[in-house]
Amino acid sequence: MHTLVTSLRRLVSLSLFALPLLAHAGLPASSNVPGGVMVLPLGSTSAIADKPQAWFQDLPVLVTADEGQWVAVVGLPLDSIPVMHELKVQLGHETVMLPFDIRPKAYPEQYVTLKDTSKIELSPADLARAEREIAAITTLKQHWRDAPDTDLDLIQPAKGDLGGRFGARRFFNGQMRKPHSGLDVRAGSGKPVVASAAGVVLAVDDYFFNGKTVFVDHGNGLITLYCHLKRMDVKAGQTVRKGQRIGLVGQTGRASGPHLHWSVVLNGAMVDPELFLAAERRQ
Structure with missing residues (x-):
C-alpha cells in the first residue's frame, strides 16, 4: 500500500x-x-x-x-x-x-433589466421566504446517494442557443447580485425540458428566485437543476431516464423572459454546466 x-x-x-x-x-x-x-x-x-x-x-x-x-x-x-x-x-x-x-478566473459581467422590481427590492415577507428557500436549497445541494455508476456525459436539457453563461457577475437594474450559478438556454415558453442524465427526482418546488424548479439526483453527488419552468411534469422520488421530459420552459421566479436556467451541482458546489457537454456541443 x-x-x-x-x-x-x-x-x-x-x-x-x-x-x-x-x-x-x-x-x-x-x-x-x-x-x-x-x-x-x-x-x-x-x-x-x-x-x-x-x-x-x-x-x-x-x-x-x-x-x-x-x-x-x-x-x-x-x-x-x-x-x-x-x-x-x-x-x-x-x-x-x-x-x-485552483487558479483565478475573471468571469464576465451580465446586466439584466427587470420590470418587476419586487424581485430586486424584497419586502420583509419575501426576504424571509427567500432566506428559508436558500437554506433548503443548500441542504438539497449537499445530498449524497451512493450509486454503482454516474453518467457524466450530460445532454443539453432544452433545444436553443446558449445565453447567460455560468459565473457571470450579474447586475439587476444596475444593482450587483450573486454570480450566475447556471447556464441559460434560450427557448420559447412551453418548449420541452428533458433530464440531462438518468436519475431520481430529488425535489420539485416553486421558489421565489428560481421559480418552478426540478432537482434530479444522478447519484454520487451529481445533481442537476432546471429552473423558471412553466410546468413541472415529475414528482419527488420518481425515476427518470436520460432525455425524458420533466417540464416545460417558462418564466417563473426572477426571470426577464422565457428561458431555461440549468445548473449542475457536484459535491455541493455549483459548477459550469458547459464542462459536462461533449466537446462538439460546447460553444
Missing part, C-alpha cells in the same frame, strides 16, 4: 505540473478554476482493486473508473480562493492528502 500511495502522489504531481489533465469521453472537461471541475487521477484500477474514497472540504467526492484509471471528479465552488487546496483520499486503510491548485 505504501508503494501505491507513493505512486499516487507522483501521478498527481505530474498531472498538475507537466501533463494535460484528463478530458476523456464521458468525463467533464477539467478546469481548475472557481466554479470549475478538477479531474484528478488516483491510480490504476488493476493496481487498486477497491474504489478509492475522496473528500473535498469535508464533503464526499465522486470517484469513477475511466480507461483503466480511478479518477476523482471534484466540483470547485465559485467562491474558492485561488490557492493550493487538498483532496483527502482513502486507499484501503491508508489516507493521503493530495494537493492541487
